[in-house]
Every structure is written in structure tokens, then in C-alpha cells.
Amino acid sequence: MTRIAIAGFQHETNTFAPDETTLDDFIQQGAWPALTRGDDVFQVFDGLNIPIAGFMSACRHQMVPILWAMAEPGGYVTDKAFDTITGEIVDGITRASPDAVYLDLHGAMVTRAYPDAEAEILRRIRARMGPDMPIAVSLDLHGNLSPAFFDLASVVTIYRTYPHTDFAETGARAAALLDRAMAAPLFKAYRQGDFLTPITAQTTDHSPAKELYAALPGADAVSVDMAIGFPPADIPDCGPSIFAYADTQEAAEAAADAALARLKAAEPEFDARLVPAAEAVRQAMAMTGPVLIADPQDNPGAGGTSDTTGVLQALMDASAPDAVLSMLHDPAAAQAAHAAGVGARIEIELGGGHRQYSDPVRATVVVEVLSDGKFTCSGPMFGGAHADLGPIAGLRIDGTGIRVVVGSVRCQNLDQEFFRVAGIEPGDHAIICVKSAVHFMADYKRITPTVLFAVAPGANPCDLTAIPYTKLRPGIRLD
Ligand SMILES: [Zn+2]
Incomplete structure (x- = not known):
């Protein structure tokens, strides 16, 4: 039976915030579960509106949960917290020896050593599991995603609502995309937008984000997702990004171009109010x-x-x-x-x-x-x-x-x-x-x-x- 290793490690890092985010912040419970390991993930997350829970209910394969951790957004994640949690995830995946990997990440984690922390997580997994291991990632709409991250992930899907009411739905979409990526390699395209918008302007309850996200294709022939970006992050890849996956390179490029054109056209409409x-x-x-x-x-x-x-x-x-x-x-x-x-x-x-x-x-x-x-x-x-x-x-x-x-x-x-x-x-x-x-x-x-x-x-x-x-x-x- 196909085995999928699943793990979660979420943080949205505000590089201007005064206090660092420590390992204890990830261990602690908030309005989300505390750090959870192994099979406890099945019980703790059952029925919750969290991406890994949505993935688990949609996935038809044997799953091997490794670890899930999240901290309230804050200042730089300490390198100790990053290395400890990433190390445990990478070791767990290695031990599970899976056919594929699913990761519930945020997309805007920053450490002092790694301004592009999610890419570093994928780099460490690839170093153990090789370049061909299918890796699906679900992300927050506020991710600041780099070309390196895009290259390292097999497939990516992103929340489409802000307020984020579609956590679990996004995890389920990641399961469907991973199935496609395991069946046959998908062609992919990536674009970056060239402007930042304040978060109060980004809600999908209002224009223009409402229409931008409503226009994204589902996980059918072509899958397109867009992160709008998390502005208080002083890193080169701060800002919007678009991920497209399709059965041909031409279809992926065309879908990414169309989404980028809609994003550019919407720029004057973002209003922080x-x-x-x-x-x-x-x-x-x-x-x-x-x-x-x-x-x-x-x-x-x-x-x-x-x-x-x-x-x-x-x-x-x-x-x-x-x-x-x-x-x-x-x-x-x-x-x-x-x-x-x-x-x-x-x-x-x-x-x-x-x-x-x-x-x-x-x-x-x-x-x-x-x-x-x-x-x-x-x-x-x-x-x-x-x-x-x-x-x-x-x-x-x-x-x-x-x-x-x-x-x-x-x-x-x-x-x-x-x-x-x-x-x-x-x-x-x-x-x-x-x-x-x-x-x-x-x-x-x-x-x-x-x-x-x-x-x-x-x-x-x-x-x-x-x-x-x-x-x-x-x-x-x-x-
Ligand atoms: Zn968010």
C-alpha cells in the first residue's frame, strides 16, 4: 500500500516584531493544538478545521504522522526551534520511508539563518529522500514564497479565503493534487507579483481579493493557487506568488500568466481603509x-x-x-x-x-x-x-x-x-x-x-x- 508521511510546521514571521519565537512557543497550546507527535495526530486533529485534518480525511493511502507544530505569529523563529522541529520531521520521514510526503506549512517562516525557511525544510527533506520523492505542500494565503521553494515542492496549494475558513478544504485539495503528482509528473509554472498590500486590504470578503480568489481554477485539469503575501517581513521574496500545475507546460504557463494579469489589474483596488x-x-x-x-x-x-x-x-x-x-x-x-x-x-x-x-x-x-x-x-x-x-x-x-x-x-x-x-x-x-x-x-x-x-x-x-x-x-x- 502507498504510504504517505505527513507533518506540519507553521509560523508566520514578522521580522519587525520585538520578541523572538522560541521552541516553547511551538510546544504551547493556543487556540490551535499543542505540538503533537506520531499517531496522536490522528486523534487530536480529527474533525478540526486545520489543513492536516482535511488532508487526513481526504487521503486514501496509509498515512504516517510525524509531527505537527504551530506558534502564534511573532518575531524571528529561533534557529534552535527551527533546527529541532525540522530535524524531528526529517528524521521521522526518513524512518517512515514513505512513497510521498505531505506538509502543512505556512509559507512565511523566517529565521536568522534562513530567510526562506520553508525552502530550507524542503531542502533538508530532499537531501534525505532524493529529488523524485513527491512532496505536496499546503500553505497559508499569507505565504512569502520564493522560486527556490517552488522548485523544491512537487505540488503546492494555498488557502483561498481570508478570514481563512478553508483550512481543511485546502488540505483535502493537497491530497487530490498529490494523487495526481504520484500518478504522473505534473508540469508547473511560478510567477511573483511586484507589489505588497496591507493585510486589511486583503480580505476575500471584499474586492479585489474576493474576485481574484474566486477566479482560481479548482484542482481539475489545471490547478492554480495564489499567495497574496505577508507584508511585515523584510526578506527578498516578500509579496505575492502564483503556483500553477497542469498536464502540459503550455497550460501551466498560460494559467499562471492569466492569474498574474488579474493580480496586476487589481493593484489599484487594494484599500487598507x-x-x-x-x-x-x-x-x-x-x-x-x-x-x-x-x-x-x-x-x-x-x-x-x-x-x-x-x-x-x-x-x-x-x-x-x-x-x-x-x-x-x-x-x-x-x-x-x-x-x-x-x-x-x-x-x-x-x-x-x-x-x-x-x-x-x-x-x-x-x-x-x-x-x-x-x-x-x-x-x-x-x-x-x-x-x-x-x-x-x-x-x-x-x-x-x-x-x-x-x-x-x-x-x-x-x-x-x-x-x-x-x-x-x-x-x-x-x-x-x-x-x-x-x-x-x-x-x-x-x-x-x-x-x-x-x-x-x-x-x-x-x-x-x-x-x-x-x-x-x-x-x-x-x-
Ligand atoms: Zn494567513
């Missing part, structure tokens, strides 16, 4: 709620520290009468609240752990709800996934209608349960503030379609012209 934080709060207070205020520049899902106070300060300055915010990363505040107990009124500093972006907010708060941070997501992205975010507290700024959820594990608020864990029903409030850029929309748009992208200083700058890049390839434009 950014509003200064104070203005966003002013606009939200003038509207009939609920109104969503996203804090994309402190989105931990793009490497933000999740502890900036710009939006919170704007709510306080404007005396917003009814606002909720989640999730501010502040383990010390969570601990202080747990020590004081429900109902206590305490003087506290909130957030501001990275002073280059913001100072802490000093306030008297009422401890309203305490939680151990264990909950089950219920939204379209991570529904059914068990989160473990450590001690959490729901705090109300004394004498106001402003409530803040503080947590102990940095994790993007992409599910309404990030409020409910602190006793807050988000839809009952006039202003709902989330530390997220786009992913929150999958669940929160069920409450309201009204979204404002508030600009406050953070590690994920969305005005790309303000980013001090030094390593982009020549000629790339910043939109």
Missing part, C-alpha cells in the same frame, strides 16, 4: 451599534505584541459609554485580578508591555469575571478547537462602561468566545474592540457588518510606506 484610533472611536460612538473596531497594528495574528493601549486609551479619552475590548496580553494584570478576586476594586496598570508602541494605562478596575482560560471556539474558523490561554480576567474600568479582557497567552481574537470566556456577550455592546486585523470578521460579522480599522502604534504597521524595509527585491511597490 485605515482610520486613526481616536477618529474610529468618534465614528463608532456616532453610529448605532454594535460597531466593530479592529486594532490591526497590534494583531497578534500578524506578530503584534497584543499589549498596546492605543485603542483602550482612545475609548477612555472619549468616555465611550459602552465598549468591550479583547484580548489584551497582560499576564501580570490577569494574575493581580485573580489574587484580588471577583468584585474587588484594584489599582492596576494595563498593557504597555512594549513601551516603543504605548505606555500602560493606569486605572482603577473592578474585577468582574475570572477564568482559567480554557474554552472551546464556536466560530467558522476554529469552531470545535479547544483553546488554553491561561488565567484570564474580565475587568471594568471603574466608573465607566469600558470592559477589558486581559489574558496570559498572546492569541488573536478571532472568535466571540474570546469575550464569552470573560462573561461578556459581545453583541450586547455598542463598541466591540478586537486585537485582530481580518480573521475576527469570520465570526463577528454574524453580529454586525460595521467594521472600522483603527490605527494605533504596534508591531504590524499597515501603512507599508512607513516600514523601514532594507531587503525587498528591487522594483517591488508598496501600496
Whole structure:
């Protein structure tokens, strides 16, 4: 029977983020599973909306799970973390002696030694398994993929939604493509786009990404996928890329050219829709709620520290009468609240752990709800996934209608349960503030379609012209 070795190693690296991503960050559980080895992968991932789970349900061959690990987006992955996890994957594949390999990767991992980390993973696998081993890879729409990576992978397929609701579907498509690649070698073509777009402009809920992704062929005669790129990455291959596979070289080249032409034509339509934080709060207070205020520049899902106070300060300055915010990363505040107990009124500093972006907010708060941070997501992205975010507290700024959820594990608020864990029903409030850029929309748009992208200083700058890049390839434009 055909044997497929399967493994996952996901990270989206923001090279401007202040804190490195360590091995512990990959071992730890967040809103996704903790590092998982061997046959445990079958149980832990069963039914989840994660690429490797989709691959497993679609694959008709014997599978040998090696390891799966993911960390919240952040700064450079340490070379120790990269070498340890990659080494375990490569050794496991070697021991499994498979007929083919499937990898659940992100596509935007960067280490100090390897700016093109996914290509290095494939290089190390090829060094053991040879140039002809079929290797299928599923990737995040935010991958920054290089020509070297394209050369090393047999087939590649990429999420087609942002918010990413099609994790499992993409894994299943990788299984179908791998079957084709094992039956007969596919011809392939690759293109790179020459402009970067801010992540708030990239959602497939709106034009132009909506139409760009809807136009991609399935996994039929011709398979075409496109990564839009992850902008806060100072590497030569930052930006969009296109992967086409077909039964003839001509068909692959033509399909890649057509996708690139559509991408180029769409360039003027990408709009970041950014509003200064104070203005966003002013606009939200003038509207009939609920109104969503996203804090994309402190989105931990793009490497933000999740502890900036710009939006919170704007709510306080404007005396917003009814606002909720989640999730501010502040383990010390969570601990202080747990020590004081429900109902206590305490003087506290909130957030501001990275002073280059913001100072802490000093306030008297009422401890309203305490939680151990264990909950089950219920939204379209991570529904059914068990989160473990450590001690959490729901705090109300004394004498106001402003409530803040503080947590102990940095994790993007992409599910309404990030409020409910602190006793807050988000839809009952006039202003709902989330530390997220786009992913929150999958669940929160069920409450309201009204979204404002508030600009406050953070590690994920969305005005790309303000980013001090030094390593982009020549000629790339910043939109
Ligand atoms: Zn992504």
C-alpha cells in the first residue's frame, strides 16, 4: 500500500516584531493544538478545521504522522526551534520511508539563518529522500514564497479565503493534487507579483481579493493557487506568488500568466481603509451599534505584541459609554485580578508591555469575571478547537462602561468566545474592540457588518510606506 508521511510546521514571521519565537512557543497550546507527535495526530486533529485534518480525511493511502507544530505569529523563529522541529520531521520521514510526503506549512517562516525557511525544510527533506520523492505542500494565503521553494515542492496549494475558513478544504485539495503528482509528473509554472498590500486590504470578503480568489481554477485539469503575501517581513521574496500545475507546460504557463494579469489589474483596488484610533472611536460612538473596531497594528495574528493601549486609551479619552475590548496580553494584570478576586476594586496598570508602541494605562478596575482560560471556539474558523490561554480576567474600568479582557497567552481574537470566556456577550455592546486585523470578521460579522480599522502604534504597521524595509527585491511597490 502507498504510504504517505505527513507533518506540519507553521509560523508566520514578522521580522519587525520585538520578541523572538522560541521552541516553547511551538510546544504551547493556543487556540490551535499543542505540538503533537506520531499517531496522536490522528486523534487530536480529527474533525478540526486545520489543513492536516482535511488532508487526513481526504487521503486514501496509509498515512504516517510525524509531527505537527504551530506558534502564534511573532518575531524571528529561533534557529534552535527551527533546527529541532525540522530535524524531528526529517528524521521521522526518513524512518517512515514513505512513497510521498505531505506538509502543512505556512509559507512565511523566517529565521536568522534562513530567510526562506520553508525552502530550507524542503531542502533538508530532499537531501534525505532524493529529488523524485513527491512532496505536496499546503500553505497559508499569507505565504512569502520564493522560486527556490517552488522548485523544491512537487505540488503546492494555498488557502483561498481570508478570514481563512478553508483550512481543511485546502488540505483535502493537497491530497487530490498529490494523487495526481504520484500518478504522473505534473508540469508547473511560478510567477511573483511586484507589489505588497496591507493585510486589511486583503480580505476575500471584499474586492479585489474576493474576485481574484474566486477566479482560481479548482484542482481539475489545471490547478492554480495564489499567495497574496505577508507584508511585515523584510526578506527578498516578500509579496505575492502564483503556483500553477497542469498536464502540459503550455497550460501551466498560460494559467499562471492569466492569474498574474488579474493580480496586476487589481493593484489599484487594494484599500487598507485605515482610520486613526481616536477618529474610529468618534465614528463608532456616532453610529448605532454594535460597531466593530479592529486594532490591526497590534494583531497578534500578524506578530503584534497584543499589549498596546492605543485603542483602550482612545475609548477612555472619549468616555465611550459602552465598549468591550479583547484580548489584551497582560499576564501580570490577569494574575493581580485573580489574587484580588471577583468584585474587588484594584489599582492596576494595563498593557504597555512594549513601551516603543504605548505606555500602560493606569486605572482603577473592578474585577468582574475570572477564568482559567480554557474554552472551546464556536466560530467558522476554529469552531470545535479547544483553546488554553491561561488565567484570564474580565475587568471594568471603574466608573465607566469600558470592559477589558486581559489574558496570559498572546492569541488573536478571532472568535466571540474570546469575550464569552470573560462573561461578556459581545453583541450586547455598542463598541466591540478586537486585537485582530481580518480573521475576527469570520465570526463577528454574524453580529454586525460595521467594521472600522483603527490605527494605533504596534508591531504590524499597515501603512507599508512607513516600514523601514532594507531587503525587498528591487522594483517591488508598496501600496
Ligand atoms: Zn494567513
